[in-house]
Amino acid sequence: MKLMNAKGVRDFPPEEKIIRQKVVDTLRETFEEFGFNPLETPEIERFETLSSKYAGGDEILKEIFKLKDQGGRKLGLRYDLTIPLARFIGMNPNLKMPFKRYEIGRVYRDGPIKLGRYREFWQCDVDTVGSKSMLADAEILAIADRGFKKLGLKTVIKINNRKILDGILLSTGVKENKWIDAILSIDKLEKQGKNEVKKELEQKKIASTSKIFKLIQKKENNKKTLDNLKSFISNDIGKEGIAEMEELLKLLKSFKVSVDFDPSLARGLAYYTGPVYEVFLEKSEIKSSIAAGGRYDEMVGKFVGKEDAYPATGISFGLEVITDALSSKEKKKSVVDVYVIPIKTTSESIKIAQKLRNSGIKIDMDISGRGISKNLNYANALDIPYVIFVGEKELKQKKVKLRDMKTGKEQLLSINNLVKKLKK
Amino acid sequence: MKLMNAKGVRDFPPEEKIIRQKVVDTLRETFEEFGFNPLETPEIERFETLSSKYAGGDEILKEIFKLKDQGGRKLGLRYDLTIPLARFIGMNPNLKMPFKRYEIGRVYRDGPIKLGRYREFWQCDVDTVGSKSMLADAEILAIADRGFKKLGLKTVIKINNRKILDGILLSTGVKENKWIDAILSIDKLEKQGKNEVKKELEQKKIASTSKIFKLIQKKENNKKTLDNLKSFISNDIGKEGIAEMEELLKLLKSFKVSVDFDPSLARGLAYYTGPVYEVFLEKSEIKSSIAAGGRYDEMVGKFVGKEDAYPATGISFGLEVITDALSSKEKKKSVVDVYVIPIKTTSESIKIAQKLRNSGIKIDMDISGRGISKNLNYANALDIPYVIFVGEKELKQKKVKLRDMKTGKEQLLSINNLVKKLKK
Numbered sequence: 096m097k098l099m100n101a102k103g104v105r106d107f108p109p110e111e112k113i114i115r116q117k118v119v120d121t122l123r124e125t126f127e128e129f130g131f132n133p134l135e136t137p138e139i140e141r142f143e144t145l146s147s148k149y150a151g152g153d154e155i156l157k158e159i160f161k162l163k164d165q166g167g168r169k170l171g172l173r174y175d176l177t178i179p180l181a182r183f184i185g186m187n188p189n190l191k192m193p194f195k196r197y198e199i200g201r202v203y204r205d206g207p208i209k210l211g212r213y214r215e216f217w218q219c220d221v222d223t224v225g226s227k228s229m230l231a232d233a234e235i236l237a238i239a240d241r242g243f244k245k246l247g248l249k250t251v252i253k254i255n256n257r258k259i260l261d262g263i264l265l266s267t268g269v270k271e272n273k274w275i276d277a278i279l280s281i282d283k284l285e286k287q288g289k290n291e292v293k294k295e296l297e298q299k300k301i302a303s304t305s306k307i308f309k310l311i312q313k314k315e316n317n318k319k320t321l322d323n324l325k326s327f328i329s330n331d332i333g334k335e336g337i338a339e340m341e342e343l344l345k346l347l348k349s350f351k352v353s354v355d356f357d358p359s360l361a362r363g364l365a366y367y368t369g370p371v372y373e374v375f376l377e378k379s380e381i382k383s384s385i386a387a388g389g390r391y392d393e394m395v396g397k398f399v400g401k402e403d404a405y406p407a408t409g410i411s412f413g414l415e416v417i418t419d420a421l422s423s424k425e426k427k428k429s430v431v432d433v434y435v436i437p438i439k440t441t442s443e444s445i446k447i448a449q450k451l452r453n454s455g456i457k458i459d460m461d462i463s464g465r466g467i468s469k470n471l472n473y474a475n476a477l478d479i480p481y482v483i484f485v486g487e488k489e490l491k492q493k494k495v496k497l498r499d500m501k502t503g504k505e506q507l508l509s510i511n512n513l514v515k516k517l518k519k
Numbered sequence: 520m521k522l523m524n525a526k527g528v529r530d531f532p533p534e535e536k537i538i539r540q541k542v543v544d545t546l547r548e549t550f551e552e553f554g555f556n557p558l559e560t561p562e563i564e565r566f567e568t569l570s571s572k573y574a575g576g577d578e579i580l581k582e583i584f585k586l587k588d589q590g591g592r593k594l595g596l597r598y599d600l601t602i603p604l605a606r607f608i609g610m611n612p613n614l615k616m617p618f619k620r621y622e623i624g625r626v627y628r629d630g631p632i633k634l635g636r637y638r639e640f641w642q643c644d645v646d647t648v649g650s651k652s653m654l655a656d657a658e659i660l661a662i663a664d665r666g667f668k669k670l671g672l673k674t675v676i677k678i679n680n681r682k683i684l685d686g687i688l689l690s691t692g693v694k695e696n697k698w699i700d701a702i703l704s705i706d707k708l709e710k711q712g713k714n715e716v717k718k719e720l721e722q723k724k725i726a727s728t729s730k731i732f733k734l735i736q737k738k739e740n741n742k743k744t745l746d747n748l749k750s751f752i753s754n755d756i757g758k759e760g761i762a763e764m765e766e767l768l769k770l771l772k773s774f775k776v777s778v779d780f781d782p783s784l785a786r787g788l789a790y791y792t793g794p795v796y797e798v799f800l801e802k803s804e805i806k807s808s809i810a811a812g813g814r815y816d817e818m819v820g821k822f823v824g825k826e827d828a829y830p831a832t833g834i835s836f837g838l839e840v841i842t843d844a845l846s847s848k849e850k851k852k853s854v855v856d857v858y859v860i861p862i863k864t865t866s867e868s869i870k871i872a873q874k875l876r877n878s879g880i881k882i883d884m885d886i887s888g889r890g891i892s893k894n895l896n897y898a899n900a901l902d903i904p905y906v907i908f909v910g911e912k913e914l915k916q917k918k919v920k921l922r923d924m925k926t927g928k929e930q931l932l933s934i935n936n937l938v939k940k941l942k943k
Contacts, residue, residue, distance in 0.1 A: 096567060096568070096571060098609040098823070100610075101561065101563045101564055101592065101594050102588060102592060103588070104562075106558070106561065106603075107559035108558060109620065113557060127881050128879070128880070128882065129876070129883075130854075130858075130881060130883025130884065132533035132536075132853050132855075133533055133537060133854070134531065134532060134533060135531035135535075135536045135539065136530050136531075137524065137528035137530065137639050138528075138562070138625065138639065139525045139528050139584075139627075139639060140524075140525055141523065144520070144522070147520060162584055164584070164629050166526065168525065170525050182522050183530050187532070191897060191900050195883070201562065205589050214563070214588070215563060226886050226887055228886045230886040231886050234886065345866075346865070346869065349865070349867075349870055350869055350873060399522070400520075430551045430556055431554045434554075442769075442770075442773040445657075445770065449661075449774060452553070455552070456552070457552050457554060458552065458554055459553075460554065460654075460658075462647070462650050462652045462658065463650055473615060476615050477615060
């Protein structure tokens with residue numbers, strides 16, 4: 096038997112998993128600081144749920160991993176965390192609203208494999224269900240801002256509003272039944288460029304493209320972009336979108352979060368109804384968004400069968416791409432703080448290791464009875480920062496010898512002083 | 520469409536997920552304090568891997584969730600974390616040994632549903648690969664002891680050694696080709712009682728049952744149990760098992776871990792080769808083990824095709840049963856520390872909430888503009904311990920009003936004093 100992974104899925108050895116966990120822990124902490132509670136939904140859903148017409152749509156339907164249980168029931172692996180959220184809400188009508196939850200977990204898409212595209216990946220989602228307030232959107236953006244700051248990543252948060260896009264299209268004479276088609280084409284602007292999008296719009300029989308491009312163009316700053324739109328858009332939907340944008344920008348000022356209003360930002364999902372947002376890295380090789388979301392006031396209600404009952408907004412963080420952005424500089428091979436080398440002192444070394452653990456220090460210890468140089472090689476290979484030697488000579492003085500693996504410096508220390516030094 | 524879960528899988532609402540996360544976080548912390556690093560393997564494996572003859576065996580084979588990708592490849596959902604570990608080791612021959620890893624994740628079994636048996640559940644596994652030393656086993660048991668102490672659970676750790684069982688069977692005249700059959704019957708002693716096991720052993724044509732029962736009986740303490748066995752067992756395999764047990768007990772003394780040597784403990788998996796262990800709750804309704812494992816020196820090597828290359832030992836913690844043991848006393852409905860109620864002070868309230876978050880305090884805030892009594896009801900329903908009111912009157916004094924939701928007591932405090940009080 097040849098040992099190999101299934102196609103499109105991966106192992107994460109410690110040096111990669113450590114950084115993935117750091118990202119997940121940081122996001123979790125941020126979500127909780129904003130009062131979001133954890134929810135866990137299963138990875139297996141009924142196929143009927145995943146393929147509901149209000150769910151992910153045809154493109155995603157093709158990519159569902161299908162399975163059956165022994166009872167012959169049709170099942171599938173979830174492809175996002177939003178459909179399970181909608182199902183959970185429908186099954187729990189007595190939930191207190193607004194329901195603010197986060198979920199971090201794996202999702203699956205049986206699609207083509209490319210660089211950076213896998214069949215099993217993690218999403219970190221945070222959503223507020225049951226509030227139409229722009230304050231809910233402002234919180235989501237403040238989470239993105241805070242989460243990335245904690246991770247040490249410099250980002251640009253782009254925002255727009257689907258109602259503004261609708262207003263632009265209405266004001267340029269595009270018929271309502273073509274709005275979503277047009278918006279899904281505009282979504283490709285960043286990737287495919289103006290000419291390609293123009294061609295696509297014309298194929299879709301949307302004429303006034305140059306007028307559209309003029310309106311979705313960004314001006315020098317958020318205020319000027321808004322002023323420009325205000326002078327052209329007089330329809331209700333567009334004005335509503337502009338008012339939401341003004342309120343959102345005002346709230347974000349209180350949160351001290353800077354955003355970049357970009358009327359060309361569209362987002363590639365049909366279900367968005369209000370603010371939409373995408374987060375990009377500043378000056379990075381990584382050009383795709385590292386978190387994205389928006390307001391979807393109708394999706395959950397339609398899914399659940401109670402129209403308008405569940406306005407919602409949320410964002411999804413892409414664990415893989417965030418980890419890629421961090422890993423070049425922050426890769427660690429081991430969580431271990433100190434490696435203990437007993438020199439014929441197993442029992443005493445165990446006791447010392449246990450004492451250090453009681454101070455929360457992460458301790459590995461030679462269990463193989465190797466010689467000193469092999470042990471040092473091992474600690475080196477795993478990038479463990481400190482080694483302590485526990486010999487009988489040292490024990491007589493109630494001390495151990497600490498070696499800083501970077502500098503090679505050694506120091507004789509009591510256990511208490513060792514703890515003090517390591518906890519600094 | 521009726522909204523429902525797939526059969527045998529569950530949602531975990533916040534009040535259940537919070538406690539599940541607490542268990543996972545505590546175990547993770549403990550694993551890392553012992554120098555184990557995280558590994559993540561995929562939940563989808565090639566069917567060929569899962570059904571290898573050195574893997575879980577026939578019983579489990581029936582319960583694999585099978586699926587195919589669009590390329591028609593045969594796949595399955597993993598049913599444990601040990602096979603993925605063995606595959607990972609086989610695919611990474613340059614790993615530094617001993618390889619100490621933990622993995623926490625979901626596994627799947629498409630079996631019958633009963634109380635406490637689901638088709639999707641979590642395992643928390645910690646294993647050392649590449650060491651024959653009893654010190655590796657002692658570490659695993661010290662982790663179990665420490666992890667459960669941190670969780671506030673009183674436990675009994677039972678240990679035995681497969682070589683001792685082999686020695687007992689050899690000394691009572693059972694032929695070697697019947698040993699594993701006999702051991703798998705003895706494993707049922709606790710659940711089915713002596714008479715049933717006796718019957719089963721006789722059906723398997725194992726005669727000397729009364730002699731076996733005499734030997735696997737526990738005496739008053741570990742030393743007497745060992746002495747009893749020593750006086751009866753003179754074969755090499757049994758003597759080796761006894762020597763390992765003596766060494767392990769000595770090491771555990773250095774770790775200050777108490778265990779209960781029980782020669783009837785067998786564990787229901789064929790692949791164990793040395794020490795085996797199960798952890799039970801002291802004085803609890805829950806009678807099944809809450810963590811279990813043992814030494815399996817041959818399995819990985821056979822799986823990988825390098826016999827004897829990968830001695831290993833490890834334990835698996837059952838997240839579901841541990842959570843059940845804790846949840847009656849520790850259920851929390853929300854992670855939130857403080858709920859902020861703005862009284863026409865949205866912008867100022869946001870700023871205060873952000874300041875509190877900067878101190879790591881978990882803050883929820885009214886985003887719906889509800890009245891005070893509705894807001895208090897909401898905070899009450901979610902068991903949030905504190906509420907603060909932010910009114911213009913308070914703001915003029917640069918203070919906020921803190922309400923202790925348990926006692927109903929209210930207090931006017933500056934933000935700095937509020938942080939001090941909450942961080943206590």
